[in-house]
Amino acid sequence: MATDTHAHTGVDQHHADETTAELWQGGKEPFKISYGKLMMWYFLLSDAFTFAGFLIAYGALRFSMPTWPLPDVVFSTFPGGIHHAPLIFVTVMTFILILSSVTMVRAVQEGHRENKQGVVKWMFLTIIGGLMFLGCQAWEWTNLIAKENMTVSTNPFGTHITDGVYLNEDGTEAKNEKGEVDKFEAGHTYLIHKEHGEFHKRVFKITSGELSGQLAQESFGPKAFGGLFFFITGFHGFHVFSGVAFLTVIMLNAMSGLYAKRKNGYEMVEKIGLYWHFVDLVWVFVFLVFYLL
């Protein structure tokens, strides 16, 4: 489709609606789109089905559990030793991906103007954004695995189902870092820390409900958390990684003048742009389901 370099305006849209019947009589392209772009759309649709399957599994499993670690407690760390910053780091990650989508749109716009330098510059910025996102995701994983000891079979984030107060070794009530009595309410999520390489499940006294007064111990949270988190964010991260790889290849191709020769408005850049926006779109929903809900 060397001639059809420009997208259609709104006016053409109405015209296309009127002649829909004519479009499908044969001898024409009913969707007025190149083969490559159309197949990219349908590939993205199939990929959406894959991710939807994962998110459906997550949603069904999570809400069927009696308790689930609160995301704003689990994801409250920030690089630099900062704790108690709930959801801030993943919000930063979302912004990075949105910015990289914006730079991608600029690259496509420059491509329509056959501006090679502009295309390369904006694609380069998009790649940087993608790499920054991957770096952030790597930090998140390292923090969870190495510092907080989450694996696919062990979930050290549990949730209390009664009110209670933590006890010291000698049976007295423990104090938290502020010097107050270390008590909690039902629904409060906790992290079981490791001491000397072993999980240390803190003992507490129940202060509500039928078993009030009895002693109990922290227990692990639902096993499914680790597997679902690492698999789904890993799958998304893999898409980001492959997107960065493709973007690099296409940027190098653009630099070499390959697309300028084709005189099709740098359609290849547009196609990989679609893929990159899809990656951003998936993240919008992963972010929603995992961290906000």
Add this chain to the structure above:
Amino acid sequence: MSSMSLEEGKKVVFKGMILLAIITLIEVFIALIGNGHIIHGFHLPKWIMYPAMIGFSLYKAYFIVYEFMHMRYEVRTLAMSVIMPMLLLVWAIIAFLDEGSYWKESRAGIELLNSKGYTKVMIPVEKHHEENASHEDNIPHEGEGGKSDVSPIDHGTDNKDAVQPEVEIKSEKDMHTEEKH
């Protein structure tokens, strides 16, 4: 986008970036304020938080697909062939979030049946605030759903046929006061 000059095109993109950033901030704000992180102890109910956050995310998705991916400028039939299945997927995700909750209720009911011998608690109509059975939640559970200590009661005869006093039947939903927020 071809009908726009470059300057107009840049402006649209810039506006889009600001719009997406602001909506993201609003979503995160709702999540944080609803869980008590901004005003300590303040909680929003789920039926406000969830539809708001899902709605904003759907708007972001619409914006990314229509503006950034130029779907607005494609032939309408193509747009429908891609958008319709995606909308059904979103419906499926939301439906299965609800389905999971239903599984939890069913499981709680079965445990109640096995441990206490009934699936619903019966309360005499006169005394509205007294409960003659303990809450199911008071049975200590391990995080992964360990067994309760109460031995199963022999409930070989369902007392369906027995003469019932005037009772008010409460479902497990009302009994769950300690649900995670």
